[in-house]
Amino acid sequence: MKNQELARIFRHIALYLEMDNEIIFKIRAYENAANSLESLPEDIENIYKKGGVKALEDVQGVGRGIAEKIEEYLKTGKIKHYEEMKKRVPVDIDSLSAVEGLGPKKILILYKKLKIKNLKDLENSAQAGKIRKLAGFGAKTEENILKGIGFAKTSNERFPIGVVLPVAVEIEKRLQSLPYVKRAIVAGSIRRRKETIGDADFLVVSEQPKKVMDYFVSMPDIARVYGRGETKSMIKLKNGLDADLRVVPERSLGAALNYFTGSKEHNVALRTIAIKKGMKLNEYGLFRGPRFTAGKDEEELYKALGLHYIEPEIRENTGEIEASRKNTLPNLISCDDLKGDLQVQTAWTDGANSIEEMAVAAKQHGLSYIVITDHTKSLAVAGGLDEKRLAQQSKEIDRLNGRLDGITVLKGAEVNIMKDGSLDIDNPALRELDVVGFAVHSLFKMPKKEMTERIIRAMNNEHADILFHPTGREIGKRPPFDIGIEKIIDAAKETGTVLEIDAYPSRLDLKDEHIRLAIKNGVKLSIDSDAHNKNHFRFLEFGIAQARRGWAEKKDIINAWPLGKMKKMLK
């Protein structure tokens, strides 16, 4: 899929245009196209193959000019215009612009005056004291560049939501406990529950902003202070996470929360609506001329714009605003809607706790049923179960259900999909299970066509109920398998197979846009913790967030249904 490559090129073109002092709107057009391509669930090459340049122009942010550049890239692997730009200013634009405080204008001057092309050149010139002598630069800038180089390696890093959320909530609590703080809220991509987080945004209501700033920039776990102003400060924590804090007056809380929650694209769209209505929207409120119209809370703000309230998880400007205007927003699944968990590992294989311990923990978590899905025999590293051991486990589950109260334990397995698409447990044994989960755990690098066919063949097994972690990715560690997700979704619909949203923080698989695509095609989903110990049921929260980002409703998620109805959905 070339979507990301093209997005990166258009981002570079935008930077080069900025060096040339091109008008801001042309630059934004390239950035918009890059954003749009990055979040496009369909393969741009497919779109082009099906409908040519005309179809490309239907993509948001892509017009005649950029469509032709996409075509050129798909046909020749290059974009002439871009190649010329690179030739004229041959610098490593990604790594240089990753240095905090270094943008296209400064990069151009550094190249022209000092022939700086990459981080190494930059470091040498800075250390030699050459940068401070350039017009528009100074000793402070040089110092910041040197600091920035040290941080550049980590500054682009994104952290899984599962790692960041507890840290952010902790800081939120600390801020909230200060006597001069009225409200403290985590906003930004954390509030939108994006799967990975670039930085943490905190919003505070206080009448003593200076005191808040003092506290924030001197917290014990800070590695660096980027900036500190009257109402805004930026820091880096020792764990590598960047954090921003803004203080606003109370009447602006809703507008500020909306602004700092984003996404940027969503905000821009809202502001455009405000302008069309003869108003102005910023983080302090919605204004008609000098008159404050709305902004104390978000509901009032959306209403004043002629919209229904939009949940943070879907504020990505991917159709939510239109749906809000027409009052066709989804009724998103919520945190307490889940009744069961359909993927749970135990000490029978690579889990840490017994079946009973997992069942008790699940009940405490508010669930009324779980499925035990230990690995199967071909996954030797996990001590996978064979048909005989599965039968033994089944007897233990029967005994346990006789004893347990308020929670039902179902029999299942996480069966391996073999190279040829067959399953590693025979059909008579599968028939005995309540829920057959199945997944790829080997030969991750198969070519796209073979991998897709392999999985689809497994989906056609008469007992195969739920495809676990369908794309196999591990965030920050392993890319997804090369598969045709559209074909998998079609096959799920045809075979009545459920697709999983694996809530394990490093997986979050399926991802949001695939969830939305699956739902659009009438495919049912499950949200499972993939728990490997009794504390892992809390991961369900992240799966629900992921499902909400994919516009999922209760009716789409089979383990939000009562046990009887859920079982009827299975093969």
Add this chain to the structure above:
DNA sequence: GCCGTTTTCGGCCCGACTGTTTTCAGTCG
């Protein structure tokens, strides 16, 4: 360069902080 429930031409989101400046450009989100 994109886009259209004002428009196929004339618009295009808004503000904070820093550093190097004597009033602002560059960068960031």
